Amino acid sequence: MRFSYYDRLSAARKKIYRRSDEIVTLGIPPRLDLGATVLRLGSALSADDRAAVQRTCQSLIDALVEGYRVPAVRVRILAKRPADSSGELHGLYEPEEGRTPARITAWMRTAQRQQVVAFKTFLRTLIHELCHHLDYELYALEETFHTEGFYKRVSSLVTALLAQRDAATDAARQA
Numbered sequence: 407m408r409f410s411y412y413d414r415l416s417a418a419r420k421k422i423y424r425r426s427d428e429i430v431t432l433g434i435p436p437r438l439d440l441g442a443t444v445l446r447l448g449s450a451l452s453a454d455d456r457a458a459v460q461r462t463c464q465s466l467i468d469a470l471v472e473g474y475r476v477p478a479v480r481v482r483i484l485a486k487r488p489a490d491s492s493g494e495l496h497g498l499y500e501p502e503e504g505r506t507p508a509r510i511t512a513w514m515r516t517a518q519r520q521q522v523v524a525f526k527t528f529l530r531t532l533i534h535e536l537c538h539h540l541d542y543e544l545y546a547l548e549e550t551f552h553t554e555g556f557y558k559r560v561s562s563l564v565t566a567l568l569a570q571r572d573a574a575t576d577a578a579r580q581a
Contacts, residue, residue, distance in 0.1 A: 434473070480508070
């Protein structure tokens with residue numbers, strides 16, 4: 407299924423869109439166990455500790471980009487989501503530009519109620535923005551689109567990370 411904006415794209419951009427749409431899965435790089443890191447992220451978010459969330463997100467993203475063998479990306483965690491008449495911004499990916507390194511920004515609190523974002527929603531946002539980085543750096547796409555394949559890649563990586571978190575939780579209970 408192609409999203410409605412596909413019809414408005416140029417032929418060259420349609421080709422990039424189709425390439426992105428064909429890539430439907432993204433696993434955790436081999437021999438990389440991030441369960442404990444994902445657990446720490448959940449704890450830091452629950453504690454409403456922005457600095458700890460920032461450190462843990464950077465650690466998670468650093469491990470993933472190293473595992474995928476792509477250039478680093480900086481992570482910035484801010485407090486309250488920006489909002490306008492079209493809604494709230496959950497995350498933002500800014501590609502490398504000249505000497506400015508690529509950056510992921512995510513927000514910990516909702517704009518209206520200023521509540522800490524639910525853990526799975528936050529993790530999905532972080533990984534969504536990482537997948538934009540991977541579109542450029544891992545898949546060498548000239549542009550990053552929200553395709554069905556893109557959303558499937560996000561979901562597959564989030565599911566794998568949550569499975570590792572659950573395994574780490576089970577191991578901690580048995581210890």
